[in-house]
Amino acid sequence: MKSRFFLVSLLLLASAAFLPDAPAQNAPREVDPALADEMDEYAVIQVYDPLEKFNRGVFKFNDTVYNHVLRPVSRGYQRVVPAPARHGLSNFFSNLRFPIRFVSELLQGKFGRAGREAERFYVNTVAGLGGFIRISDDVPALANLPSEDLGQTFGVWGFHRGPYLVLPLLGPGTVRDAVGGVGDYFLNPMHWDPFKEVEGHRWYWDTALQTTDTVNSIPELLGIYDAERKAALDPYVGVRSAYIQYRDAAVKQ
Amino acid sequence: MRFIRLSSLFVMACAVSAVAKAESDPQQVLHGAVDEVLAIAYDGKASAQPLSERVRPVLEKYFNFESITRRAVGPGWRQFKPEQQQRATVLFTELVIRTYADRFEVGDRPGITYAAPVQLAPGRRELPTTIDYAGKKYAVAYRMELVGGNWRIYDVIIEGVSMIANYRAQFDALSQQGGPDAVIHSLEQNLKQVAAK
Numbered sequence: 001m002k003s004r005f006f007l008v009s010l011l012l013l014a015s016a017a018f019l020p021d022a023p024a025q026n027a028p029r030e031v032d033p034a035l036a037d038e039m040d041e042y043a044v045i046q047v048y049d050p051l052e053k054f055n056r057g058v059f060k061f062n063d064t065v066y067n068h069v070l071r072p073v074s075r076g077y078q079r080v081v082p083a084p085a086r087h088g089l090s091n092f093f094s095n096l097r098f099p100i101r102f103v104s105e106l107l108q109g110k111f112g113r114a115g116r117e118a119e120r121f122y123v124n125t126v127a128g129l130g131g132f133i134r135i136s137d138d139v140p141a142l143a144n145l146p147s148e149d150l151g152q153t154f155g156v157w158g159f160h161r162g163p164y165l166v167l168p169l170l171g172p173g174t175v176r177d178a179v180g181g182v183g184d185y186f187l188n189p190m191h192w193d194p195f196k197e198v199e200g201h202r203w204y205w206d207t208a209l210q211t212t213d214t215v216n217s218i219p220e221l222l223g224i225y226d227a228e229r230k231a232a233l234d235p236y237v238g239v240r241s242a243y244i245q246y247r248d249a250a251v252k253q
Numbered sequence: 254m255r256f257i258r259l260s261s262l263f264v265m266a267c268a269v270s271a272v273a274k275a276e277s278d279p280q281q282v283l284h285g286a287v288d289e290v291l292a293i294a295y296d297g298k299a300s301a302q303p304l305s306e307r308v309r310p311v312l313e314k315y316f317n318f319e320s321i322t323r324r325a326v327g328p329g330w331r332q333f334k335p336e337q338q339q340r341a342t343v344l345f346t347e348l349v350i351r352t353y354a355d356r357f358e359v360g361d362r363p364g365i366t367y368a369a370p371v372q373l374a375p376g377r378r379e380l381p382t383t384i385d386y387a388g389k390k391y392a393v394a395y396r397m398e399l400v401g402g403n404w405r406i407y408d409v410i411i412e413g414v415s416m417i418a419n420y421r422a423q424f425d426a427l428s429q430q431g432g433p434d435a436v437i438h439s440l441e442q443n444l445k446q447v448a449a450k
Contacts, residue, residue: 042324042327042415042417042418042421044327044418044421044422044425045418045422083360083387083388087387087388090388090389091388144383144390220389227352227355227356230352230355231348231352231355232419232423232443233420233423233424233427233439233440233442233443234423234426234427234439237422237423237426238419238422238423240422241414241418241419241422241423242414242419245413245414245415245418245419246412246413246414248413249412249413249414250413
């Protein structure tokens with residue numbers, strides 16, 4: 001089962017690597033020399049979006065789900081679980097995803113940062129009660145480590161983003177990031193097999209853990225989505241532009 | 254006669270020192286702007302006026318909305334007649350102010366740290382800051398330009414997402430399809446929808 005999953009992801013990876021570069025959708029238009037100086041700073045990033053029709057459909061579907069399912073869930077959760085507990089859980093799950101960041105940093109050759117990442121994991125796990133308290137924020141060298149994942153790693157290696165993709169429920173992505181996401185899944189200790197062989201392990205532990213992680217992250221994600229959506233003239237293009245800019249910036253870090 | 258010469262010298266000296274003061278430090282200007290906005294947003298007093306109305310004077314002082322609109326619309330701006338440019342600027346200013354005010358929520362007051370400014374071009378700087386809000390940190394950079402001796406904000410970049418670039422992507426498609434009217438119309442639609450909520 002697992003090997004099949006890997007095969008699929010490997011195939012996806014291969015196809016992503018050989019994707020042609022995005023064709024220029026519009027020939028660059030002539031720019032008024034008087035305006036050129038301040039305009040070129042903001043040349044529109046060309047997003048390769050051959051599936052736009054399909055993507056817009058999924059975007060609409062997601063929007064409905066967010067409004068009618070996730071929003072009530074998010075509101076109820078925020079009412080029941082106080083903010084400090086939510087922050088603690090968020091810190092805990094973020095600390096748990098350490099292998100994703102660590103492996104990505106090694107694969108990108110950022111060895112110094114990987115060392116600091118390991119240090120941070122150690123400090124937060126030991127002194128921060130298993131990661132609930134982000135003690136590392138008190139250490140200047142460990143306070144502002146940018147997050148890394150496999151999608152960014154592929155970007156650093158020079159793989160093209162691939163087509164823009166809106167996935168049901170998961171939201172915006174690109175083929176490169178989706179493949180990276182599959183790898184991240186296996187690097188997340190929550191999905192490691194050895195834990196499942198511990199005596200007395202129950203399947204619903206995994207489900208409970210996974211659900212807590214997901215639900216706990218909803219209020220923040222929904223907040224970001226809402227702000228972007230409300231301010232947009234064409235929400236689909238607005239969210240797409242924000243996602244691509246955000247990921248491009250993350251790759252550069 | 255001598256008095257006039259002396260006093261004109263004095264006036265000139267004052268003018269020079271005023272310019273020098275304004276030009277000295279965009280970071281100080283940004284610091285002042287952020288402090289003013291936070292003071293209004295977290296004054297703890299209940300107010301019948303929406304936050305967007307209360308912060309408007311401060312934002313209008315520190316943001317260069319004419320150049321923000323021009324940059325956001327991009328190359329299509331040349332097709333705008335002067336009155337269309339004016340209309341688009343008024344509408345877009347409104348949208349930016351409302352969006353900006355929406356980002357503040359009741360409760361935690363965000364903590365802000367300033368990093369060293371980066372020179373983008375003569376008279377243009379990027380000022381990176383980190384905002385500590387609700388247990389998370391966000392990278393927010395302000396781009397400022399020197400206009401008539403004053404440093405004014407023309408872009409806000411949150412976690413790598415530039416406000417201008419984000420709107421440019423949307424305006425570009427609109428103005429290619431329907432010209433200035435499409436841009437103005439969609440701005441009006443958005444403001445109507447936001448007001449209804």
